[in-house]
Amino acid sequence: MEGVVGNIGVIGAGIGAGLAAIGAGMGIGRLTASAVESIARQPEASGDIRGAMILMAAFIEGVALFGEVVCLLAVFQ
Amino acid sequence: MSIRKTLLITVLPFLLGSFVFGQHADEHKKFNASETIIHHVLDSHDWHLTDWPGEDGHSTSIAIHLPWFFYNSETGFEFYGSTHSLQESGKYVSYHEKPYMLKAGASIPADYHGHGDLDENLLNKDVTIIDLSPTKTVVHMFLMALLVFFIFRAVAKGYTKNKGKAPSGIQSFFEPIILFVRDDIAKDYLGDKAARFTPYLLSLFFFIWFSNVFGLMPFSSNIMGNIGVTAALATLTFIIVQVNGTKDYWQHIFAMPGVPVAILPLMTVIEIISLFVKPVALMIRLFANISAGHFMVLSLICLMFILGEAGHNVTGALSIMPLSIAFGIAIFSLEVIVAIIQAYIFTLLTAVFLGDAMTSHDDHH
Numbered sequence: 473m474e475g476v477v478g479n480i481g482v483i484g485a486g487i488g489a490g491l492a493a494i495g496a497g498m499g500i501g502r503l504t505a506s507a508v509e510s511i512a513r514q515p516e517a518s519g520d521i522r523g524a525m526i527l528m529a530a531f532i533e534g535v536a537l538f539g540e541v542v543c544l545l546a547v548f549q
Numbered sequence: 550m551s552i553r554k555t556l557l558i559t560v561l562p563f564l565l566g567s568f569v570f571g572q573h574a575d576e577h578k579k580f581n582a583s584e585t586i587i588h589h590v591l592d593s594h595d596w597h598l599t600d601w602p603g604e605d606g607h608s609t610s611i612a613i614h615l616p617w618f619f620y621n622s623e624t625g626f627e628f629y630g631s632t633h634s635l636q637e638s639g640k641y642v643s644y645h646e647k648p649y650m651l652k653a654g655a656s657i658p659a660d661y662h663g664h665g666d667l668d669e670n671l672l673n674k675d676v677t678i679i680d681l682s683p684t685k686t687v688v689h690m691f692l693m694a695l696l697v698f699f700i701f702r703a704v705a706k707g708y709t710k711n712k713g714k715a716p717s718g719i720q721s722f723f724e725p726i727i728l729f730v731r732d733d734i735a736k737d738y739l740g741d742k743a744a745r746f747t748p749y750l751l752s753l754f755f756f757i758w759f760s761n762v763f764g765l766m767p768f769s770s771n772i773m774g775n776i777g778v779t780a781a782l783a784t785l786t787f788i789i790v791q792v793n794g795t796k797d798y799w800q801h802i803f804a805m806p807g808v809p810v811a812i813l814p815l816m817t818v819i820e821i822i823s824l825f826v827k828p829v830a831l832m833i834r835l836f837a838n839i840s841a842g843h844f845m846v847l848s849l850i851c852l853m854f855i856l857g858e859a860g861h862n863v864t865g866a867l868s869i870m871p872l873s874i875a876f877g878i879a880i881f882s883l884e885v886i887v888a889i890i891q892a893y894i895f896t897l898l899t900a901v902f903l904g905d906a907m908t909s910h911d912d913h914h
Contacts (some may be wrong), residue, residue, distance in 0.1 A: 523737070527901065530894045534830040537837035548587075 485546040492539030499532040580858065582851040590843050592686045592775055593646055594632055598768055615683055617641075619648050622677040632662075642672065646684075650676045685770045686778065693760050693772065701755070730754050734897050738904035746903060749789065753782065754896040761839060761888030765881065773891070774840040776832065783832040786899045794906040827902055831895060838891050842884040849877040 507525040511518045596613035603609055614631030621627055629635040632643050641648050642657050649672040651657070661667055683691075700719065704727075707720030716724050735743040735750050757773060764771035772778055800806065802820040804813065852873045857866025 523733075526894070527897065530834065530898065531830075533838075534834045537833050538830075540841070541833055541837055 481546050485543040488546070489540055489543040492536045492543070495539070496532055496536030499536075500529050503528055503532065580854045582848070582855055585851060585854075586844060586847045589847055590771060590774060590840060591646070592684045592770065594643065594682060594684055596685050596688065596768075596770075615685065615688060617643075617648060617680075617682045619681055620679040621650070636662075642667070644669075644672060648678050648680055648682075649673065650678065686772055686775045689763065689770050689772050690760070690778065693756060693763060696763075697752070697755050697759055726754075727751060730896060734893075734900045738897075738900040739907070740904070742907055746789075746900070750896050750900060753786075753899060754892050757782070757835070757895055758889050758892035761891060762885065764839065764843070765884055765888065771839055771843050773835050774843055776836045779832045779835040782835070782895070783828040786831060786902065787828040790899075790902045790906045793903060795908075797908075798906045827898075831898060835891055835895055838887055842880070842887055845880045846877055846884065849873050849880060 503525060507521050510521050514521075594615050594617060596615060598611045598613065600608040600610050614633065616631065617627075617629040617635045619627055627641075629638065629641075635641050635643055635648065636657055639656070640651060642651055642661075643649075644667050651671060652673045655671040657671070658667070700723070703718075704720045704723050707716060707718060711717055711720070715721075730751050731743070731747050734754075735747045739746055760772040760778075763769050764773065802824065803817055805816050805820070808816055850873060852869050853866045856869045857863065
């Protein structure tokens with residue numbers, strides 16, 4: 473029984489890691505799309521937009537990494 | 550140096566490592582990829598360099614033994630030169646890289662050398678032992694600190710020597726990076742208080758960057774892939790931000806102006822949580838990024854050993870080798886970029902939090 477539960481934990485960790493990656497991918501995708509569009513509309517503001525984009529990408533990525541770390545803990549207990 | 554040469558030098562250690570690794574096959578052990586990866590990523594009390602293949606199929610491990618230094622709640626501080634001398638003492642045993650006291654009358658099995666499985670009944674877990682050993686990560690952290698110190702002493706000397714003249718030597722390599730941190734991170738987010746915090750931001754940036762790049766080199770340990778190291782850096786940032794917080798900053802945490810009294814308790818709770826989430830996010834971000842990179846590269850290289858059944862199936866290993874090496878190089882190159890991006894993000898967020906804590910919010914209301 474213990475072995476079965478262990479295996480389910482690993483499956484859950486795999487699914488969780490995938491979901492976290494999907495979330496981060498969507499977030500960073502939307503962020504980058506808007507940022508690139510803004511740069512195209514107003515190229516002279518590209519420096520500021522890029523700075524804001526990297527900062528926000530770091531925050532999104534941070535949330536995704538929280539998820540990944542939880543999944544890692546689930547695998548290695 | 551051309552790009553091709555650089556790539557070759559990057560890949561060679563892996564090829565060499567795999568050659569030595571292949572000799573394990575004679576022991577007819579099943580290859581355990583996750584164990585190998587974890588062993589490479591985790592901290593240890595031996596700086597394990599490589600295994601040297603022996604005559605009879607048993608490989609000799611080549612390692613630099615690091616000392617054990619710990620506090621025992623009953624006997625006080627204890628010091629041993631290496632894992633071997635620790636276990637020779639007959640009192641202690643190294644289990645999962647932690648020192649444990651042996652139970653009275655118990656002895657270490659002859660085939661146990663500080664790694665692998667051990668009967669936990671042998672361990673006396675009532676004695677509290679606080680491990681203070683300079684492990685692999687600690688030693689490498691000191692090496693990096695010394696490297697940063699000597700490089701930047703040379704850079705600083707360059708500024709007194711070439712006063713009013715163009716920079717020369719190592720100084721000209723680091724000047725644009727230093728200026729980038731000062732102008733694009735410190736001055737942008739801290740304004741007129743930038744000069745006070747630029748030294749801290751520069752130290753953070755270069756220590757994290759050097760450690761990350763060093764961690765990618767063969768025979769080194771991944772310093773920033775150790776959560777203790779990133780926790781210490783995040784704690785430093787946390788303390789500096791709180792110490793420099795203005796009255797306004799604290800007011801916005803405990804009593805947000807302009808918020809109805811009914812919502813105020815909720816706001817205060819959220820603000821206090823966010824106070825601690827910020828450094829935790831800093832810690833996790835750096836740790837997880839660097840660990841993930843190491844896991845990726847090692848997994849790709851391990852594919853060869855999984856399909857090659859640790860040397861028994863040469864065709865399997867050869868079939869995956871091109872893919873493994875190509876993807877390995879791609880991820881490795883990405884990691885070189887991630888090394889500097891993560892240093893940048895850690896420094897940037899530190900500056901953002903600091904700037905947030907120090908600005909007066911009067912103009913908002």
